Amino acid sequence: MGGIETAGSKRRAAAGFPGANAVGGLLLCGGRSARMGSDKALLPLGDRRLIELPLAVLAEVAGATRLAVGREPRYSELGLEQVLDDAAWSGAGPVAGLLAGLEAATTEWVCVLACDMPRASAALLRELLARATAEDLDACLLRTEQGVEPLFAVYRRSCAPAIRRALERGRYKMTGFHEGTIDGRPLRIGELAVGAEGAAAAANLNTLDELAGERRRRGVAERAS
Numbered sequence: 515m516g517g518i519e520t521a522g523s524k525r526r527a528a529a530g531f532p533g534a535n536a537v538g539g540l541l542l543c544g545g546r547s548a549r550m551g552s553d554k555a556l557l558p559l560g561d562r563r564l565i566e567l568p569l570a571v572l573a574e575v576a577g578a579t580r581l582a583v584g585r586e587p588r589y590s591e592l593g594l595e596q597v598l599d600d601a602a603w604s605g606a607g608p609v610a611g612l613l614a615g616l617e618a619a620t621t622e623w624v625c626v627l628a629c630d631m632p633r634a635s636a637a638l639l640r641e642l643l644a645r646a647t648a649e650d651l652d653a654c655l656l657r658t659e660q661g662v663e664p665l666f667a668v669y670r671r672s673c674a675p676a677i678r679r680a681l682e683r684g685r686y687k688m689t690g691f692h693e694g695t696i697d698g699r700p701l702r703i704g705e706l707a708v709g710a711e712g713a714a715a716a717a718n719l720n721t722l723d724e725l726a727g728e729r730r731r732r733g734v735a736e737r738a739s
Contacts, residue, residue, distance in 0.1 A: 540627075542612065569592070571627065597614040616677065624671060654704040666716045
């Protein structure tokens with residue numbers, strides 16, 4: 515029996531989005547939060563914890579989301595599947611989490627966000643997916659005035675072997691695999707350039723001052739609404 519086709523699914527299909535069963539989510543939350551002084555993902559922001567904000571965005575776009583939690587399990591209270599970094603890539607940073615997530619993926623596409631992006635936008639993730647599918651890309655990254663944002667991006671799971679090969683060569687940057695290949699052809703990496711509003715959606719929080727600033731900004735917005 516076929517699934518129910520909602521108005522939303524019809525709009526997504528018309529816009530060139532992959533089907534619901536073809537998109538998963540991956541939240542990168544394996545960092546040490548060294549500059550924050552405690553696990554940033556669990557810090558309160560409004561009536562929720564920081565990790566819950568990008569998770570809610572991924573839920574709008576992806577069928578199911580996994581947590582890339584680093585070397586050890588955590589956040590089990592969220593009830594989401596966790597993927598662990600391969601022990602071989604100790605110190606590799608978020609690219610190890612990306613590899614773990616893509617290798618565990620059961621969907622063609624994976625939408626990726628970092629856990630400290632409180633203003634992430636589902637609309638921008640949909641635009642990235644639309645661009646990637648329309649241009650038959652392997653990955654599509656947000657680009658702001660500060661550069662590309664590989665932690666706000668969509669990736670085909672078929673990128674995983676290229677990422678593994680890059681790690682084996684000691685390339686630990688999130689973009690270190692972009693010059694790799696899939697089945698003998700160069701990867702097709704695209705970008706979606708955005709202005710100030712899009713850049714704000716990709717903003718991440720690394721320090722207590724930045725967290726305090728975001729709390730103030732949200733307080734002002736709530737009073738003005």
